[in-house]
Amino acid sequence: MGSLRGEPLKAILHAFTALNHDHSGKVSKSQLKVLTHNLCMVLKVPHDPVALEEHFRDDDEGPVSNQGYVSYLNKFILEKVQDNFNKIEFNRMCWTLCNPLLITEDDAFKVWVISNFLSEAKYPLIIVTEEIEYLLKKLTEAMEGGWQQEQFEHYKVNFDDSKDGLSAWELIKLIGNGQFSKGMDWQTVSMAINAVFNELILDWVNILRKPYYLSFG
Template sequence: MGGLKDELLKAIWHAFTALDLDRSGKVSKSQLKVLSHNLCTVLKVPHDPVALEEHFRDDDEGPVSNQGYMPYLNKFILEKVQDNFDKIEFNRMCWTLCVKKNLTKSPLLITEDDAFKVWVIFNFLSEDKYPLIIVPEEIEYLLKKLTEAMGGGWQQEQFEHYKINFDDNKDGLSAWELIELIGNGQFSKGMDRQTVSMAINEVFNELILDVLKQGYMMKKGHKRKNWTERWFVLKPNIISYYVSEDLKDKKGDIMLDENCCVEVSGCGLSVCLPSAALCCSLLSMGFPSLTLLD
């Protein structure tokens, strides 16, 4: 729970600070009620408005600091969270509260949806200290992954030059500075917007959604034993399959355990698939037409 709780707190911190309009370090009770209700909704936790009133009954209508809100947040929301909520929906809610106040007004080469994904990646890679920052080592790691996903060559000299010009008074970048760095095209020169967007999506899928591999494969039907092409998304312990790559129409899940196997078309090979690693290995060996039998 500690890992999940820390992960949630980062996004909530962005939302809380965005509600602190005068930068006093405090937020009004009315705003916290709305925030708490929204958090309970997206995290699938029963909402108890009475508990919030009782927790802050000595504060009257005065604003509440982050330190004052944290005990309530921990006891009545975070301690009740199970891993059964939509993490993207949760992040979207927190993003919506903070994006207008913080996102640069300068033109960016990435869409707002791309910026959202960079923001989520920032929360994943940032240090567990507040205010949140991403240190140069993690910036380099992320830029390398994006460059690789774009099919470009990493320019270490360019990054070293960037680090030299890094503000000596700063230990890292905020989420909004990272979005601006990626969005201004400094490390993606010569790449079009679509290529950059696809790279951000690929890294987001890998780091945030645990997607190891995805693509079209053939699937045998349960009732009618015909073969249908489906879009498969491979994660460590499960393969989900959809009608197409837009992921709008999900057809099912296959747990990767001792009961799962594949047939390789054209050579009569049948292999048990107890793990995603074996599935990835077969695909990397040049078997794009693996047929899953669940």
């Protein structure tokens, strides 16, 4: 059983870890200000930006440690939490920060459909490296970016020799983690996935339908 203080803290610590990009155990004050504001909104706790500045006045020159932020949370936020906030909405906000994928569930579904289209119908269902390269090139073109052949060759060197390709889930992770779309925002990646999905899947479906429609024409 969790407490009103303990349960939210778990999710917040996940969010803090996600913001700790360099694994130093510290997060910049500017990022914590945004996180704190969002936490107060979803937890229905009055937000006092002055209190945050005062609490970390000795950390003006650097980021804040997890211990320091937890101390602030306990005193100024978690102490004031009531049982009137939406737990799902709160957890979803923290999860959004923790989720390493840059794509939405709908985009992931489209990548899954594309991977099925490019895979052979045999178990285990995989997409081979040639098709992976083809798809990544299509996505890069749709994002109007430059294809990094050297980067892909480096990726292939580290490829698992025991496998001939990637599963649908591994492909979703590869595209979703932004490894081949660095510098692109998630909206651009999403539009690229949608464009490739329309080209490969919807056009293919329409081609399959043509003989049917012609027979009744």
